[in-house]
Amino acid sequence: MRYPVEVFTGKVRDYEGSRPSAIAKVQVAGELALTESGLAGDEQAESKIHGGPDRALCHYPREHYLHWAREFPEQAELFVAPAFGENLSTSGLTEENVFIGDIFRWGETFIQVTQPRSPCFKLNFHFGISDMASIMQASGKTGWLYRVIAGGKVSAGAPLTLASRVSDVTVYEAGVIAWSMPFDDEQYHRLLSAAGLSASWTRTMQKRRVSGKIEDNSRRLWGR
Template structure:
């Protein structure tokens, strides 16, 4: 079992940039979890954030120690929820979490659908050039959930793994999608992972059809 810290946020303006809800705050007590995430939590660009397959974002808290070592002059900023996550835990990383995993959380069930795809907003939010690419390259991306059963959760309730439905870890999915050469066999393996999000299924299918990997630059640099 894993005991999460929980965060939600509102859309706010960013000087020189489009509005974002990446700025989250810690919440405690009972919360309503709907098919689109926590009541009171918002996403600014719904084409790329939020929706049923991306209702919640989970980021491992232990990764922040790595980032503090990588960027010592900005170490003070590397505390949850810097990356806009809704859930932060210790003891559960991309190597232990698998595409399709289903967790019981209070009265709800949530399922891992895909790794987080780092985007350019991390660059200015962290004030580090090309930070999104750095996160993508080293695989410390976190992951996203869909809500299978909506309901109330209490922030003191644990996440309990109740069903493992694929053999593709989130770490493997990141490697296959972002950091490995073109490989049809691996794309088919990822496509076969139960619970994979519609957007990632589309991307893998398009790679098979076009025999090429999509361009990441717009997502990474804006």
């Protein structure tokens, strides 16, 4: 199956009342270089939580935008790609049919799904909805992130094609395990067994198994 893709990049800019962000991206056409750091010309603010080898690209399903426009009719005009700061936008791929560790071919490159996108408080400011990050996380409509297995030239004219599937944990299931269920060591072990899982999620799940506790995500979701 081939999935046509739209491509977006962005620069870091300041936001009143919030911290700098590169969430405001613009569509690009033509050929681009993709490396382990991401797309040429794309930036991320606050490298501790954005970007890096396991988070080189962000993908958001285009079909979710209708859901958000219906959910928040007063902000409906905002819900068009790339409103969530995604680099890749497609129809046909969602959190329920994409798996942790999936390897896609894109142009000359191979990219691997590493984790769901972890919504952060900057979305609250971006959309003017005080609890947008929390609502997005609870919905499971988060999108996902990639690492770059092999870099090269890519373009919007080159579709995504699934090359390999190496785990049985969907992106949606990963989010449920991490955010929506009470402490469950068996499910954490299952998620840890998913080939390709990002280092940060591997670390978090392992810490839970050792401590017997779920970490506090309020700072990420609310900025406090």
